[in-house]
Amino acid sequence: MREDSKPEETILPDRDYLMDLLKNIISFRTVAPPGDCYQEIVEWLEPIFRDMGFETTKMKMPAEVFAAKCSDSRLVGDRYNLQADLSVGAEKTLVIYAHLDVVPAEGEWDTDPFCAVQKNGRVYGRGVSDCKGSVAALVAALKALLSKKKPKYNLSILLTTDEEVGGYSGLCYLTDLGQVKGDLMLCMDGFSDDVGIGSNGIITWDVMVKGRSAHSGSSFLGVNAVERSILVMERLIDLKKVVQARRSRLPASSPVKSVGIENLMPILNITMINGGVKENIVPDRCVLRGDRRVIPEERMEEAMEEIERALEPLRSEGIDFELKFYPGYPPMSVDPEHAWVNEVREAVERRMGFMPQLSAAQGSLDQAYATEKTGIPTCVYGVGRQLESNIHAPNENVRIADLEGYTKFLIELLQ
Structure with a gap:
């Protein structure tokens, strides 16, 4: 100076x-x-x-x-x-x-x-x-x-x-x-x-599992969509373990680091389930909803395709479902x-x-x-x-x- x-x-x-x-x-x-x-x-x-x-x-x-x-x-x-x-x-x-x-x-x-x-x-x-x-x-x-x-x-x-x-x-x-x-x-x-x-980017998703209604006393005449949704959830939970083992190169926030996570991580959540109309009716549909948080090293399209690949084999097991994605911020x-x-x-x-x-x-x-x-x-x-x-x-x-x-x-x- x-x-x-x-x-x-x-x-x-x-x-x-x-x-x-x-x-x-x-x-x-x-x-x-x-x-x-x-x-x-x-x-x-x-x-x-x-x-x-x-x-x-x-x-x-x-x-x-x-x-x-x-x-x-x-x-x-x-x-x-x-x-x-x-x-x-x-x-x-x-x-x-x-x-x-x-x-x-x-x-x-x-x-x-x-x-x-x-x-x-x-x-x-x-x-x-x-x-x-x-x-x-x-x-x-x-x-x-x-x-x-x-x-x-x-x-x-x-x-x-x-x-x-x-x-x-x-x-x-x-x-x-x-x-x-x-x-x-x-x-x-x-x-x-x-x-x-x-x-992270965000993709919200929903899966509508389809069944067939019947009187619960003769439930064998119907197809229980709520019970079949359990198979969908199992596939998603298996995928969740794979997704959440990944890490970004970017550091996590200080509060996240305080629980032992050092880097930004991707997330797959099942956050909502809705099915059935009455206790004595076999439900003909059950809707699962959740979100996928996408790290910068991933692509939004690939994250959606990964969920599709995880669930697609269920169709050959007789599970009828409809999967929709709602991409949000990248x-x-x-x-x-x-x-x-x-x-x-x-x-x-x-x-x-x-x-x-x-x-x-x-x-x-x-x-x-x-x-x-x-x-x-x-x-x-x-x-x-x-x-x-x-x-x-x-x-x-x-x-x-x-x-x-x-x-x-x-x-x-x-x-």
């Missing part, structure tokens, strides 16, 4: 503004399903970004696209997404993504889930971690930074809908519209434990040596006080769809701790210190 140079100014967020933002954002009941309050939160956020100099676009999904792409009958109302762009003449553009929807606030809460209640060093509310806390932190970070200087990147902020129901109408829709444009991407739908560089993998990955980790270290590990998510992310389609290098990093934030459960919470630290991290990353 030259003697006449000055150290870079440390820009700090306004804590009261941050907490006020969070309180307001949590109050919008953007529960999905049904997801019928998106317009209200988008119209509240849009002028905040405009006042900071962003060009904003409020995007409403056309009804015909919604009807064609979104088959979930639980979803009602218009699907609104918000894009906010700021051009500062920088060489590169950073895309920052978060979703505005939350899961239902069911179960017994100690506080009102739609009030951001501060208690014992934490703030409680539905979405404070997943992922409205990240949205509040982003706005507070931008306000603090832009009051002092320009960011080092052009910015494209995407705040979207229906992530919690695996919907197309949010980031996937914007990706197909060509709105996800940039050189680097930060997905804020994550935790603060690790920096995410990958995730797997995602980012080069752990990419400069963007190092930049994110170092920003965390400078402003949050620790060097985060790299990991991949056992779950599936809509971010993977955008990353696969655009090829933009992506890091996943958000607010909250996986083992204590209670996402998707009563008393969802984040440490206030973590929320403030994450806001400082964003400032560091952008300045």
Whole structure:
């Protein structure tokens, strides 16, 4: 450092503004399903970004696209997404993504889930971690930074809908519209434990085992679909052992490592069974449902074919069944040596006080769809701790210190 140079100014967020933002954002009941309050939160956020100099676009999904792409009958109302762009003449553009929807606030809460209640060093509310806390932190970070200087990147902020129901109408829709444009991407739908560089893909499936009804007193005249489904389950459980012996090259998250699993693993689950109408009727059908989590080293098509191969021999044994697949988000993998990955980790270290590990998510992310389609290098990093934030459960919470630290991290990353 030259003697006449000055150290870079440390820009700090306004804590009261941050907490006020969070309180307001949590109050919008953007529960999905049904997801019928998106317009209200988008119209509240849009002028905040405009006042900071962003060009904003409020995007409403056309009804015909919604009807064609979104088959979930639980979803009602218009699907609104918000894009906010700021051009500062920088060489590169950073895309920052978060979703505005939350899961239902069911179960017994100690506080009102739609009030951001501060208690014992934490703030409680539905979405404070997943992922409205990240949205509040982003706005507070931008306000603090832009009051002092320009960011080092052009910015494209995407705040979207229906992530919690695996919907197309949010980031996937914007990706197909060509709105996800940039050189680097930060997905804020994550935790603060690790920096995410990958995730599993997801395929849901169902098998309808067919039989023939009869009076249970003369069950020999029928074909019991529930009993025959046991043979299907046995084949799937045998395949499960083979699938779950595999490992990805990507590291598992810190919480997963704590139970002895070092690397991302594929999963095959049977999660639902439904058959029969009455105790004295031989069931003529039984439906099994489940999912397959696909590591980046696997292909979605091969994962489906593997299940087909496991079950096909049952037909020669007289088992009549129908197998269907519903592919969802693909797997995602980012080069752990990419400069963007190092930049994110170092920003965390400078402003949050620790060097985060790299990991991949056992779950599936809509971010993977955008990353696969655009090829933009992506890091996943958000607010909250996986083992204590209670996402998707009563008393969802984040440490206030973590929320403030994450806001400082964003400032560091952008300045």
